[in-house]
Amino acid sequence: MLCLVLAMLGSEWLLRWYVRRYVRHGPAEAGESPTDAAGVGRIIGKCENIIIFTLVCIGSFDGLGMVLAAKSIARMEAIRKNPSYYLGGTLLNFVWSMLAGLLAKALAIGRV
Numbered sequence: 855m856l857c858l859v860l861a862m863l864g865s866e867w868l869l870r871w872y873v874r875r876y877v878r879h880g881p882a883e884a885g886e887s888p889t890d891a892a893g894v895g896r897i898i899g900k901c902e903n904i905i906i907f908t909l910v911c912i913g914s915f916d917g918l919g920m921v922l923a924a925k926s927i928a929r930m931e932a933i934r935k936n937p938s939y940y941l942g943g944t945l946l947n948f949v950w951s952m953l954a955g956l957l958a959k960a961l962a963i964g965r966v
Contacts, residue, residue: 861954903951910955
């Protein structure tokens with residue numbers, strides 16, 4: 855449980871750092887305020903954390919590819935407009951959640 859909390863809170867900190875340092879434009883689409891877009895993105899990101907964490911804990915690594923592919927297809931237009939924001943953020947969130955899941959799995963079977 856602690857590893858899941860770490861995955862969710864740590865990814866938010868890591869993504870904020872990434873956006874401040876490397877991304878010039880936020881996620882807002884036409885007609886959408888940056889605050890609304892960021893709020894929706896945060897909710898999607900937390901759901902993504904839970905899904906990735908769970909898939910890693912149960913050892914379903916093929917499911918990880920499906921999550922990444924589905925998100926890439928759903929955000930294809932946005933990725934074309936601002937690739938550093940969406941791809942960088944997705945990959946950081948993905949890797950962070952995978953590491954937390956692997957740590958939880960290792961702790962559960964006593965290898966740490």
